[in-house]
Amino acid sequence: MPRDRTGDNPRWNSGQPHIDDHFCVWDTWRTKYPLMTLLEQSFVSKTIN
Numbered sequence: 001m002p003r004d005r006t007g008d009n010p011r012w013n014s015g016q017p018h019i020d021d022h023f024c025v026w027d028t029w030r031t032k033y034p035l036m037t038l039l040e041q042s043f044v045s046k047t048i049n
Contacts, residue, residue: 006017037044
């Protein structure tokens with residue numbers, strides 16, 4: 001669900017659009033990281049640090 005936030009920040013001084021999606025980050029934490037905690041503990045540790 002990418003969102004075009006161009007124009008939301010009046011200080012955004014670029015010809016490029018500002019597109020973000022904070023919901024993807026939440027979905028990653030809910031799905032990927034619990035699995036990675038079991039499979040790759042060092043990866044999760046690096047991410048948290």
